Amino acid sequence: MRIKVIAFIDILIEKINLKLGFSRKKSSHIICKKSDIISKEDYKKLKEAAEEFKNRFSKGEISSNKTKSFIYSKYKNGNLAEIEKEDPILKLANSIKLIELIKKDFKIERPQLYKANYWWIPPAKSGAKRDMSQKWHIDPEGNKVIKVFIYFHDVSDSCMQINPLIRRSKISSLFSKSAVGSYGLYPNSKQQKIIDKHKNNVVDLRLNEENFFIADTSHLHRGGYSKIEGRLSCFLAYKPFR
Numbered sequence: 001m002r003i004k005v006i007a008f009i010d011i012l013i014e015k016i017n018l019k020l021g022f023s024r025k026k027s028s029h030i031i032c033k034k035s036d037i038i039s040k041e042d043y044k045k046l047k048e049a050a051e052e053f054k055n056r057f058s059k060g061e062i063s064s065n066k067t068k069s070f071i072y073s074k075y076k077n078g079n080l081a082e083i084e085k086e087d088p089i090l091k092l093a094n095s096i097k098l099i100e101l102i103k104k105d106f107k108i109e110r111p112q113l114y115k116a117n118y119w120w121i122p123p124a125k126s127g128a129k130r131d132m133s134q135k136w137h138i139d140p141e142g143n144k145v146i147k148v149f150i151y152f153h154d155v156s157d158s159c160m161q162i163n164p165l166i167r168r169s170k171i172s173s174l175f176s177k178s179a180v181g182s183y184g185l186y187p188n189s190k191q192q193k194i195i196d197k198h199k200n201n202v203v204d205l206r207l208n209e210e211n212f213f214i215a216d217t218s219h220l221h222r223g224g225y226s227k228i229e230g231r232l233s234c235f236l237a238y239k240p241f242r
């Protein structure tokens, strides 16, 4: 009972901040134009690298790195040491425009890149249930975790859903006891009831190829779930420098 009261108060304060506009200073997510951060030429190179990864994987020329049941990734973990030096994803990751955007919108002094990867997600089989990061969760890395997601095609369904009201630093009372492995904090059934009461604040992120999004995944979120098309994307992850 005590947990519920504290959690409700935390969420209520967050809701008031959001209504009054205070939360806008620290975004939970933003949708941006690709052309604002990457040149046509650089985007072409990045897309070619993504397609090459997908094609080589599809032909069986490279073994897959299936870290989650529904995702194939180019690099096993996406740690910086694994990434090929000439991979165009590094140029994007170090782009001044992108880093300035993260600093400004997410109030981070020195965003530190710590992961980059390409993902190929085949369409979900009919009847498949949400698994791992497709379920509501908070990323495990810290109080701010900034992830940049770029899709190399229009996406016909949700890319991610995020609840700007519920974030790690505000709801330790709600989530602290429910860590599951190193993948994130997943709500138990009691916590899920509280979360369900705030469903109307959930933002559904939808994209076409012109856009990309940046999210602070220390907020409650869940990954997209497509039964329509396979999805080819890349992502970058930043943490505040410590």
Ligand SMILES: [Fe+2]
Binding pocket: 133, 137, 138, 139, 184, 217, 221
């Ligand atoms: Fe996540």
